[in-house]
Amino acid sequence: MSPSSDSGQGFEYRQELAGREIPRSREGSRSPGWDEPADLEKDPAGIPDPALIDVPIALRSEIEEIMGRYPERHSAALPALAAAQRHHRWCSPQAILQAACVMRVTPGYLTSVATFYDMFELEPAGEHVVYVCTNISCSLRGADELYDALEAEVGDQRDITLRHFECLGACDIAPMVSVDQIYYGPLERSDAKRLVGELREGREPLPELRLALRATAASEIPEGTKQ
Amino acid sequence: MTDAILLKDIDEPKLFDIEVYERRGGYKSLRKALAMSQDALIAELEASGLRGRGGAGFPAGRKASFLPKGDMDKYLVCNADESEPGTFKDRELMQKSPHMLIEGIVIAAHAGGANHAFIYIRGEYEEQARILDAAIAQARAAGYIGERILGSGLSLSLVLHRGAGAYICGEETGLLDSLEGKRGNPRLKPPFPALQGLYQGPTLINNVETLMTMPHIIAMGGAKYAKLGVSGSSGTKVVSVSGHVQRPGNYEIELGIPSREIIFDLAGGPPPGRAVKLWFPGGSSSPVLTADDLDIPYDFDSLAKAGTMLGSGAIIVVDDKTPVLDVALKTAKFYRHESCGKCTPCREGTNWTVRMLERIDAGEATPMDLDIMASVQDHIIGNCLCVLGDAMAMPIGSMIAKFRSEFEEHMESRRLAKVA
Numbered sequence: 001m002s003p004s005s006d007s008g009q010g011f012e013y014r015q016e017l018a019g020r021e022i023p024r025s026r027e028g029s030r031s032p033g034w035d036e037p038a039d040l041e042k043d044p045a046g047i048p049d050p051a052l053i054d055v056p057i058a059l060r061s062e063i064e065e066i067m068g069r070y071p072e073r074h075s076a077a078l079p080a081l082a083a084a085q086r087h088h089r090w091c092s093p094q095a096i097l098q099a100a101c102v103m104r105v106t107p108g109y110l111t112s113v114a115t116f117y118d119m120f121e122l123e124p125a126g127e128h129v130v131y132v133c134t135n136i137s138c139s140l141r142g143a144d145e146l147y148d149a150l151e152a153e154v155g156d157q158r159d160i161t162l163r164h165f166e167c168l169g170a171c172d173i174a175p176m177v178s179v180d181q182i183y184y185g186p187l188e189r190s191d192a193k194r195l196v197g198e199l200r201e202g203r204e205p206l207p208e209l210r211l212a213l214r215a216t217a218a219s220e221i222p223e224g225t226k227q
Numbered sequence: 228m229t230d231a232i233l234l235k236d237i238d239e240p241k242l243f244d245i246e247v248y249e250r251r252g253g254y255k256s257l258r259k260a261l262a263m264s265q266d267a268l269i270a271e272l273e274a275s276g277l278r279g280r281g282g283a284g285f286p287a288g289r290k291a292s293f294l295p296k297g298d299m300d301k302y303l304v305c306n307a308d309e310s311e312p313g314t315f316k317d318r319e320l321m322q323k324s325p326h327m328l329i330e331g332i333v334i335a336a337h338a339g340g341a342n343h344a345f346i347y348i349r350g351e352y353e354e355q356a357r358i359l360d361a362a363i364a365q366a367r368a369a370g371y372i373g374e375r376i377l378g379s380g381l382s383l384s385l386v387l388h389r390g391a392g393a394y395i396c397g398e399e400t401g402l403l404d405s406l407e408g409k410r411g412n413p414r415l416k417p418p419f420p421a422l423q424g425l426y427q428g429p430t431l432i433n434n435v436e437t438l439m440t441m442p443h444i445i446a447m448g449g450a451k452y453a454k455l456g457v458s459g460s461s462g463t464k465v466v467s468v469s470g471h472v473q474r475p476g477n478y479e480i481e482l483g484i485p486s487r488e489i490i491f492d493l494a495g496g497p498p499p500g501r502a503v504k505l506w507f508p509g510g511s512s513s514p515v516l517t518a519d520d521l522d523i524p525y526d527f528d529s530l531a532k533a534g535t536m537l538g539s540g541a542i543i544v545v546d547d548k549t550p551v552l553d554v555a556l557k558t559a560k561f562y563r564h565e566s567c568g569k570c571t572p573c574r575e576g577t578n579w580t581v582r583m584l585e586r587i588d589a590g591e592a593t594p595m596d597l598d599i600m601a602s603v604q605d606h607i608i609g610n611c612l613c614v615l616g617d618a619m620a621m622p623i624g625s626m627i628a629k630f631r632s633e634f635e636e637h638m639e640s641r642r643l644a645k646v647a
Binding site for chain 2: 026035049050069070071072074075076077078079081082112116117119121135136137139140165166167168169170171172173174178181182184191211215216217218219220221
């Protein structure tokens, strides 16, 4: 929408607001950019022109393959964004534009989707992404302290992106972390140093704590207490 | 523990491989089910009394019967977006026995007459998704998925769809929107998904554990399965026990056993020297119970009678050293984060509940705040499109009701600390 198409008080009001910072709520929003006023000078972006957008061939073929799985191409939005994120390490404007170009949707549509889901990185992410579950079951077993210990180990370096995460569905190994989507637990606070150290050395961190290696809990009930 | 059904062979090495699964009797139920008519299959499921294992506990056989007859595209969606705090049963089941899920999906598709099936798995379950993808490829190669399965009239496609981190996508209509590539906002009901669901077509949505139980019902017969458990809650259930217990994990129980047996005999109870203060019987959305309620039988109806619910079957135990305010704040913050924002009572109610709880911790609250907070919970319940807001209001409301004096003491001590 161009300014000339707007009329009356509304436009002046919004222009007045445009220069000021308007906090939406005390907590802020979970979507970056949400607290900034809209750019009224800018037209909404249409479906990207394939002739003008350079999409890496691997990403293009991956998204096209994904679209082929569904009766409706829009269903590919989440996996396409995930693929774009893998290629660019985060859902950058460029990544979203490329995915939108292949999917034949507007970047605004994919942005609306990307901002809804927690796993899409809306800011540049590090080489490794570590989720720490800090929901009830994990926090009862020391997840908040574990997070603090990890935060201290990671320090100011941006190679590791550390995130609080809601229940990751692994309360049996609480407190636990998901390192680049692989689950490890239960962790002690003292494991934080090793985890960050081994990640930085390029090794699998805490391999013996990998969830996939565990047997079911029922198999570990000591004899005698069994019913 | 009674004879396990779902967890019976679960620790068998390489059960995720189709050969091992078949050697263990896998896919035999599918052959049996495909030889049955659709009506006979639904009758068998109804006879079993199986109730949905995802949270709502709706009879699974009846749900399948709601799909209209006819030649249109019909969809089966397996809800594997397990994100209810405290729940991790589907993760272990899918990771260790993916073929049991696939077998259940094909059986349910036959019951509902579906020709397209999707598994909506939460994005965080990367390892499980990879295992399932490999299993789907094996099942397709073996002819259990595809055109005219095992020579029958059933054709079925199966696609694994990964979510991207949103609790609301476990809500069935939020899940459908997400599967259609949108933000996962819940839809207005009716129309119910059985008539207008995915891509506006008839859709049957079942939880992982519900689907994985179906092959066993077909194998043993619905009537025999109905004899397990108690009246109104037949069969076995995989219960996820976590929090302050010595052996957190998944345990398969026959429904109707005393809750104490699950928490103490199986999960080992709280660490030595500590006692149970409160426990969530069915995930963080269920109203809390106290140490006095440990003898309540663990089944759908007994828990409903006690004013709470079996939910997803996730028991979270909190010991006597943990302030109830901490638990309330963690719970409320989770729902504030996960509210999709579509309905005002939930969006605002979750936010203001967190702020009021923080006021207590900051020493700025007055006892009247507890009444206001309780009334906020009352105004959320039943006033939204989905039950996410209710899922916060129910446990918080129950905590205020059952631990009011502790809230007041906490409030007073924080206030005095602030004044000092």
